[in-house]
Amino acid sequence: xxxxxxxxxxxIGATLLAVAALAASTAGAxxxxxxxxxxxxxxxxxxxxxxxxxxxIVTHRRRETPQTLAELAAKYPGKxxxxxxxxxxxxxxxxxAAKLAGVPIDVLINNAGVYNSRTGCxxxxxxxxxxxxxxxxxxxxxxxxxTIMAVNIKGPLLVSEAFYPNVKASVQxxxxxxxxxxxxxxxxxxxxxxxxxxxxxxxxxxREMQIxxxxxxxxxxxxxxxxxxxxxxxxxEYLSKYKGMLxxxxxxxxxxxxxxxxxLVDTGRFLRYDGASEPW
Ligand SMILES: NC(=O)c1ccc[n+]([C@@H]2O[C@H](COP(=O)([O-])OP(=O)(O)OC[C@H]3O[C@@H](n4cnc5c(N)ncnc54)[C@H](OP(=O)(O)O)[C@@H]3O)[C@@H](O)[C@H]2O)c1
Numbered sequence: 312x313x314x315x316x317x318x319x320x321x322x323i324g325a326t327l328l329a330v331a332a333l334a335a336s337t338a339g340a341x342x343x344x345x346x347x348x349x350x351x352x353x354x355x356x357x358x359x360x361x362x363x364x365x366x367x368i369v370t371h372r373r374r375e376t377p378q379t380l381a382e383l384a385a386k387y388p389g390k391x392x393x394x395x396x397x398x399x400x401x402x403x404x405x406x407x408a409a410k411l412a413g414v415p416i417d418v419l420i421n422n423a424g425v426y427n428s429r430t431g432c433x434x435x436x437x438x439x440x441x442x443x444x445x446x447x448x449x450x451x452x453x454x455x456x457x458t459i460m461a462v463n464i465k466g467p468l469l470v471s472e473a474f475y476p477n478v479k480a481s482v483q484x485x486x487x488x489x490x491x492x493x494x495x496x497x498x499x500x501x502x503x504x505x506x507x508x509x510x511x512x513x514x515x516x517x518r519e520m521q522i523x524x525x526x527x528x529x530x531x532x533x534x535x536x537x538x539x540x541x542x543x544x545x546x547x548e549y550l551s552k553y554k555g556m557l558x559x560x561x562x563x564x565x566x567x568x569x570x571x572x573x574x575l576v577d578t579g580r581f582l583r584y585d586g587a588s589e590p591w
Pocket of ligand 1: 346347348349350351352353371372373396397398399421422423424425426462489490491492538539540541542543544545546547
């Protein structure tokens with residue numbers, strides 16, 4: 312789950328969004344850029360957009376091109392562009408933005424995220440669950456806090472600002488932040504302990520993107536915060552014994568439909584993968 316949370320099917324928000332969508336264009340994205348696209352939810356976004364014929368700019372922060380992205384580029388020649396981007400680096404974000412100057416980006420997906428410590432995991436061990444204990448009150452490792460704040464809070468803000476000219480120049484003009492119900496302030500009747508760094512980072516992400524939405528609405532840009540729900544990525548395989556976990560293609564397929572349907576009236580909203588409003 313990162314930190315499992317009860318699955319709450321909701322219909323009202325989904326219905327509202329569906330009604331709004333009737334008036335909206337449901338055309339697919341022309342060009343999509345995804346951060347942290349080499350694994351999990353980001354990789355599934357890349358696969359699904361590429362499969363439906365969109366141009367995809369996939370970014371990663373590894374020293375070598377990740378095998379997953381090399382395979383995707385080989386499968387969709389001319390459709391998948393692989394770029395290096397550590398979302399915490401101002402210099403790198405600006406350099407890539409300069410390189411991509413003039414390339415419209417219809418959907419910019421701020422997906423890269425860190426939720427626990429992977430310092431004990433081998434680089435190629437996708438099934439390693441990572442360590443949550445170092446963000447429990449009383450046991451906190453503040454180096455992880457610095458990383459999580461840089462990747463989950465600074466990263467989406469920096470990337471959204473650096474590539475804003477590309478988004479503004481596009482047809483769809485959408486900026487997405489992959490958030491989490493773990494960031495909610497109001498959605499838990501009895502807040503549980505644990506995962507302090509991750510949960511506070513997603514609360515801050517929602518707030519910053521709400522302000523980005525207010526700052527960009529006049530340009531016709533739609534900003535959404537999306538909760539994928541508890542998604543069984545490679546890193547979360549160890550959670551497959553829990554009933555509420557959802558397949559990655561299910562949550563990402565739903566998020567793509569939600570992104571397709573979203574219009575400017577939705578800007579600044581925090582939505583579950585299927586378009587239902589999330590409390591926060
Ligand atoms: N899976 C879930 O249940 C769930 C639920 C709610 C929200 N989310 C959110 O969904 C997003 C994707 O998570 P995931 O579950 O798919 O996890 P994941 O497989 O671990 O993917 C995270 C991605 O972020 C990248 N990343 C980390 N630090 C980066 C940096 N400094 N610059 C660029 N990329 C960086 C990772 O690259 P490396 O491989 O090089 O580390 C990886 O590609 C995250 O924002 C997460 O918080 C996930």
